[in-house]
Amino acid sequence: PRVRPEIEVTGLGRWFNSEPFTIGEQVSRGNVVLIDFWTYSCINCVRTLPYLRDWHDKYAEHGLVILGVHRPEFEFEHSATNVAAAIERLEVTWPVAQDNDSRTWRAFNNRYWPAKYLFDTTGKIVHTRFGEGAYLKFEEEIRAALTRAGSDVSDIPLGQGDQARDPEDRRRQTRELYGGYWRIRGSYAAQDEYYLGTDREVEYVDIETPSERVHDKWYVHGLWRNEREAIVHARETTNLEDYFALLFRARSVNVVLDPPPGQSYEVYITIDGRPLSADEAGSDVVFDADGNSLIRVTEPRHYAIVELPEFGEHDLRLASNSDHFGVFALTFGSYLEGP
Template sequence: MAPEFGGIEAWINSNPLTMEELRGKVVLIDFWTYTCINCIRTFPYLKQWHSRYADDGLVIVGVHTSEFEFEKDYDNVVEATVNDSLVWPMAQDNDYVTWRRYSNRYWPAKYLIDKDGVVRYTHFGEGAYAETEEIIRELLEEADPEFRVNNLELPKDQTLDPAFLSTRNARVTRELYGGYERGQSDMLYGRGGYVRQVEYFENKDKVFDFTVEGDLESDKIYFEGPWHIGPESSTHGRMTENFEDSLSIVYSATSVNAVLTSETGEPYKVRLKVNGEYLTEENKGIDVMIADNGKSYVWVTTPILYNIVKNPSYVTGEKLEMSSNSDDFDLFAFTFGVYDNGH
C-alpha cells in the first residue's frame, strides 16, 4: 500500500489530504523541489495531465522536499507555485518524513497509485512521459470503466539539441555545487569534487582569498578573490567596486542555469561573460539583461534558479565568468542542459 503522508508542515492549493481520503482516485505523487531544473522540465507534462484527467479522477499531489535550506521557506514555495502556475495540491515535506516513507532518493520522482491505494508505477527523473500517461489512463479505466481517452495524443519526450546528437563523444557538464558538504560527498565517491582548488576544502566556514593559476579544468568551479565557503553555498567575501572577484567554469552544454540567493535579501547584480565577452541576444539566458552599453547582467532578486546562458546550439569548452560587487552574491549550484529548446 502507498504510505500515508507524514510530517507535512503546510499544504498549498489544498486542505490537508490523506491517502485514506483519496481512495477511489488515481493519485500521482510527485516529489520535487522548486530550484531543481529536472523538476522544472516536467512541469508542462504535469500541467497537461492535470488539465486532461483531473475531472476523470486523477489527483496530482506535489510533495515538496527541499534540497537547500532556503527552499524550506513557505513563502518561497508558494511564490514558486504561483510563478510556475502549479495549481494542484502541494505538501511541504521539510523534514523528509514522507520522502523516507516512500524510500525516495530522487528529484523528481513519480509514484502512481491506483483506486485501492496500491503503488502501481514509479518513474525517477525526466522522460518516459508517454509511458506514464498510458499508466494513468489504465488506472483511470480500472477506477471507472466508462472512462474514455477520446483520442488524446500521448506526449513526446523533450527533443535533444541536434548539434549535441551529431557531436562525436559529446558530453554534458554535470551538476556542480557551491557548498562543501556536497563536494565532500562527491570526493568520497571518487569523483574529485566540484571545485579543483585545494584551498577550498582547507578553509571551510571561513573567507579565503583564492587565486587561479594556469588553465581551468573543465567541469569544475574556480574562485578568484575572497570567498566564504559554506556547507551549502559559496558567498562573495567582500564588497567591491569594479567586479574584481569572480567565479568561473569551463562547461559543455546548450544551456546553463545557476541557483543564486542573497544573504541579506537585498537584490544585487551579477556580471556575466563567456570567453571574455559579454553575452548577446543570441546566447543570453531568459533571466539575463543586456544593458545599453552591451554589458550582460542578471539581477538576483529572489532565491531561485536563474537561466543565464541559452546558446543557439550545443557548445563545448566555453568559459563562463560571473562576478558581482555585492557580498550577498551566493552560489548554490550550476545545472546544464542539451535540450533543443535551450532549457
C-alpha cells in the same frame, strides 16, 4: 470501503492549492493518485512541470489527483513564503505540501528529485519514474489506471513525448555543480585551498589560461568563503575583479542564488571573455546600456543564464561587486529547446 495504500504520506506541513488529504482518502474515493517529489530550485523538477500541468488539466476531472510533495534541498526552500512565490511563478495549480522534515520522503525511501509514484484505486503503486523523461509511458499508465477505475479517457489525446536532445551531447554534458561544502564530497571545487577547512575566507587566484580548466569543476578568483550550502563572495568590490568561473559543455546553464530578504544584487555574465549575445542569453538575462549581460538577483531561486543556439564548450564567468553573491549550484542542459 476504506483502502490502505502501499505507502502513505505523513508529517506534511503547509499545504497549497488544497486542504490536506491522504493517499488513502483519495483512492478510497475511487481516485488515482500521482505523488511527485520536487523542490522548486531544481531545474530537473521544473522541466517536468509542463507535463504535470498537462496531465492535471486533462485528467483531474476524470479522477487523477496530483500531489506535489515539496522536499527542500536548500535551507531557503523551507520557507512557505518562498514556496508560495515559486508555485505562483511556475504556475503550479495542483495540490502541493511541504515535507520539510523529510518524513514522507523517508516513508517512500525516496532518493531523487524529481520522482513520481502512481497509485491506482487499490492503493498499489503501479508505476514509478525517477528523473526526467519517459513522459508518454507515464501518461499511458495514468490512462490505464483511470480506465480500470471506470473513467473513459479514450477521447483525450496523448500529450508530448520527451524533449529532443542528442544522446552524445547528453553524455558529454557538464554534471550538476555545487558550491557548498555540504555537497563538496563530489569534489566540485578545482582549487585545493577550498578543502583546507570550512567557513574560511581565502584569497583565491584563478589559473592563467582558461582553456586549461578541468571540466566538471569550478574556479574562483578573489576573496571567497566556503559555506555549508554555497561558495560566497567575501568582500564588496567596485570593478567586478572577483569572479566565479568554469569550463562547461552544454546548451543551457542555470544557477541557484539566494539574496538576503528584501535585498538584491547584480551578477555580470561573460562567455569566452565577452558578454552574452541576445541569442545566447537565458530568460533571466538583461543587458545594460553598454551591452553587458547580467541578471538581477531579487529572490531565492534558479536563474536561467545561458541558452545557446547549439551545444558547445565554453568558458563562463559570473562576477558581482556584492558580498551577498553566493553560488549554491549550477545545472546544465542539452535539450534542443528550453532550459
